[in-house]
Amino acid sequence: MTDQRTKLRDNLMQALPEINLIRKDDLREKVIEGWMFSLQQNGLEHIDQLPPQAAPEHPPFKPGKGTQSGHFRGVGHIAQGIADGLEKIHPEVKIDRDLLWACALCHDLGKPYEMGAANQARWKADDATSGDPAIRHPAYGVYVALTVGLPEAVAHSAGYHSGEGELVLRSLIATIVHYADDSYWHCVERAGLLSGTIFGRKRH
Numbered sequence: 402m403t404d405q406r407t408k409l410r411d412n413l414m415q416a417l418p419e420i421n422l423i424r425k426d427d428l429r430e431k432v433i434e435g436w437m438f439s440l441q442q443n444g445l446e447h448i449d450q451l452p453p454q455a456a457p458e459h460p461p462f463k464p465g466k467g468t469q470s471g472h473f474r475g476v477g478h479i480a481q482g483i484a485d486g487l488e489k490i491h492p493e494v495k496i497d498r499d500l501l502w503a504c505a506l507c508h509d510l511g512k513p514y515e516m517g518a519a520n521q522a523r524w525k526a527d528d529a530t531s532g533d534p535a536i537r538h539p540a541y542g543v544y545v546a547l548t549v550g551l552p553e554a555v556a557h558s559a560g561y562h563s564g565e566g567e568l569v570l571r572s573l574i575a576t577i578v579h580y581a582d583d584s585y586w587h588c589v590e591r592a593g594l595l596s597g598t599i600f601g602r603k604r605h
């Protein structure tokens with residue numbers, strides 16, 4: 402492994418320690434590969450070089466109050482809480498926790514592309530030519546997930562956790578991730594951690 406890849410991997414494992422909750426070796430390695438690919442393709446060395454906000458048009462965290470890696474971890478823990486609650490009352494519902502963590506940690510795999518400063522400037526300069534954004538993070542997330550060989554279920558969660566999910570029937574895990582993501586942003590906003598309101602903003 403090159404020094405650059407070793408550094409990228411170390412940064413990633415430090416930023417998202419919950420990756421180690423994924424017990425299946427192959428799935429865990431693919432999650433790592435997915436994030437390394439997305440960061441590397443977009444010239445980033447660390448997830449927290451991404452601005453700490455739900456989407457480019459959303460308000461960021463107040464200084465020191467939150468990070469993008471914290472968001473991914475928070476969504477994973479909220480998703481786990483939803484799964485625990487469901488299984489407690491409905492024991493016949495079985496949720497694959499390895500897959501749940503992989504889907505939660507990878508739901509925003511596409512953010513390095515959508516949130517890249519150069520892409521944002523390029524799209525805003527001529528939106529009639531490119532569209533703005535030309536490609537949202539869910540679509541880019543599907544590209545990354547399938548490129549590195551992550552399971553279709555992870556690509557599905559990345560692609561349909563947000564507004565795009567209104568066009569399909571989401572899987573159970575993608576449904577959990579969708580609500581975990583939505584809950585996370587609405588709760589941190591009501592907790593006073595964001596620099597503005599997300600009321601009425603549907604896409605993140």
Ligand SMILES: [Fe+2]
Pocket residue numbers: 472476508509582605
């Ligand atoms: Fe998210």
